[in-house]
Structure formats: C-alpha cells, structure tokens
Amino acid sequence: MPLRDIALTVEERATNQFFWVLIEAADSDSPDAIHYRPLHCASAPQSSYSSALVLGVAALRRLVDAQAARSSEGED
Template structure:
C-alpha cells in the first residue's frame, strides 16, 4: 500500500464562479529551496463557492488519508 504524506487541499477558480478542489502532495526535489507539489486528484464538477469546494476537498482528504476510519 502506498503511503501518502504532506497532502494539502487547494481550490482553483477555473472560470468565474466555478471552483474546483484539488488534493496535492509534496514531492521531494532534492537541492531545491522551493516546495513542489503534484496533483493527486481533483473535483470532476465545479462548485458555486470557494467554501463549498474547500469543504468537499477536505472531506476527500479525510477519505484519502483514512481519517474517517481512525476517528
């Protein structure tokens, strides 16, 4: 089983009023002072508000990391 680490939720407004959540994971870029991330998964349909997209992304993060199963 793959171990996930350093995962964050972000929200993109791809068009006015269309917000998509995105789970991103830090990747090791040895020798770089910058933080680098890759997309893990994202919303397939937009939400009408930033806060709704963020909430749905946070729920997906909990499912992805098994937080719901662990309490």
C-alpha cells in the same frame, strides 16, 4: 508507513467555477522550495470557494481513512 505531505487547494478555473485539488509534495533538488504534483481533484465545479473547500476536506479525510485502514490491515 511514512507520512505523506498532502495539501488542499481550491482553484477558480472560470468565473464562479471552483474545484478542490489535493496535491502531494514531490521530490525536488531545491532546498528552498517545495514542489507539488496533483493527486486528486474534483470532477465537477462548485459555485463557491467555501463549498469546494468543504468537499475537498471530505476527500482528504476519505484518503486518510483509506490509508489508515490499509496500514491497520498490515499490522494483523
């Protein structure tokens, strides 16, 4: 299974309302830029950037673990 180009960012959508967002690289005709599309995002805001970042890392780990589990099931 090919690797996915996934990044984590944090958005402050309103004052002290921080949401983690997982984004995935999308195909693009531009060799000079990488375009991303939203993949998953927090359903509730956090009151700090760091809290949103920690929860986003946890969401990314869950995504990677689920993908690894599916890959290993296909090897049996």
